[in-house]
Amino acid sequence: MSGTNDEELRQHFGALREVELARVRSFAELSRRPATLGRTRPTRGARWVLAGGLGAMAAAALLHVHMQRRHEATWRSAAAAISSWTPPSDALLEVSDRALVGGPATLGASVLDALMPPSREY
Amino acid sequence: MNDAELRAQLESLHSECFGWSLACCRRDRDDAEEVLQMAYLAVLDGRARFDGRSSFRTWVFGVIRLTAATLRRRRWLRRLLLDRHAHRVHGPTEHPSLEAAVIDRDRAERLRRALDRLSERQRGVLQLVFYHGLTVDEAAEVLGIGVGSARTHYARGKARLADLLDAERR
Numbered sequence: 001m002s003g004t005n006d007e008e009l010r011q012h013f014g015a016l017r018e019v020e021l022a023r024v025r026s027f028a029e030l031s032r033r034p035a036t037l038g039r040t041r042p043t044r045g046a047r048w049v050l051a052g053g054l055g056a057m058a059a060a061a062l063l064h065v066h067m068q069r070r071h072e073a074t075w076r077s078a079a080a081a082i083s084s085w086t087p088p089s090d091a092l093l094e095v096s097d098r099a100l101v102g103g104p105a106t107l108g109a110s111v112l113d114a115l116m117p118p119s120r121e122y
Numbered sequence: 123m124n125d126a127e128l129r130a131q132l133e134s135l136h137s138e139c140f141g142w143s144l145a146c147c148r149r150d151r152d153d154a155e156e157v158l159q160m161a162y163l164a165v166l167d168g169r170a171r172f173d174g175r176s177s178f179r180t181w182v183f184g185v186i187r188l189t190a191a192t193l194r195r196r197r198w199l200r201r202l203l204l205d206r207h208a209h210r211v212h213g214p215t216e217h218p219s220l221e222a223a224v225i226d227r228d229r230a231e232r233l234r235r236a237l238d239r240l241s242e243r244q245r246g247v248l249q250l251v252f253y254h255g256l257t258v259d260e261a262a263e264v265l266g267i268g269v270g271s272a273r274t275h276y277a278r279g280k281a282r283l284a285d286l287l288d289a290e291r292r
Binding site for chain 2: 005006008009010011012013015016017018019020021024025026027030031046049
C-alpha cells in the first residue's frame with residue numbers, strides 16, 4: 001500500500017514547477033530568435049566526410065556516363081555492321097539479264113553456275 | 123485570430139508552455155527552449171493553425187508535443203549520420219548552487235528521478251494533470267490518445283509514482 005496520496009503528489013509537482021519555472025527566457029526572446037535545428041555543427045572530420053561523399057558521387061556519375069557511352073558505341077558499330085551486310089544473291093543484280101539467259105539451255109547445268117561459287121558436291 | 127491576438131495568447135501561457143516543453147524534452151532546458159521556439163514560430167508563421175475545436179492551451183500543448191517529437195526524430199537521424207563527427211555545443215550548464223535557494227529542491231529532484239522511471243505516456247498524463255492542472259480528458263487531447271487510455275495511464279502512473287517516491291523516502 002502506497003503512503004503517497006494525491007495531495008503529496010501535488011506538492012511534489014508544485015515544488016518541481018517552482019524550481020523549473022524560476023527562470024524562463026522571455027517570450028519575446030524565444031518568439032523572435034530564428035530556429036536552429038539541433039545544436040550540432042559539423043567538425044573538420046564531418047566536412048571531410050561530406051567532401052568525400054560528394055567526390056564519390058561525382059566519380060559514380062562520371063563512371064555511369066562513361067559506361068553509357070561505351071554501350072552506345074557498341075550498339076552503333078553493331079548497327080553499322082548490319083546496314084553494310086549484303087546477301088550473296090546481290091551478285092545477280094549486277095549481271096545483265098542477257099548474260100543470264102544468253103546461252104542455250106543445257107541439261108544438268110544452270111546459267112547461275114558461272115556466276116555463283118560452287119557449293120557442296122554430292 | 124490575428125497575429126497580435128496569437129502573440130498575446132502565447133505570451134500569457136509562456137511559463138506553462140515552457141514547463142510542458144521541458145517535460146517533452148526530458149527536462150533538458152536547452153532542448154525545451156529550442157522546441158518552444160520552433161513551436162512558437164510554427165504558430166506565428168501560420169504553419170500550425172488553431173481551429174477552435176479545443177482550448178487554446180490544449181492546442182498549443184499539442185503543437186509543442188509534436189514539435190518535440192519532430193526534433194527528437196531529426197536528432198536521431200543526425201546522430202545516425204554524423205555521430206562521430208559532430209560535437210554538441212552545450213548551453214550554460216545548470217549550476218546546482220543556483221537552485222539551492224529553492225526550499226523544495228530535494229522534493230523536486232526526487233520527483234524528477236521518479237518521473238524518469240515512468241513510461242512516456244504515464245509521465246505525460248501526470249505532468250499535464252498535476253503540473254499544469256489539466257483534466258485527464260484534456261491531457262488525452264494534448265497527447266493525442268483516447269480518454270480511456272489516458273485514464274489508465276493516469277491511474278497506473280500515479281500508483282507507480284507514489285511507490286517510487288515512497289521507496290526514495292525510505
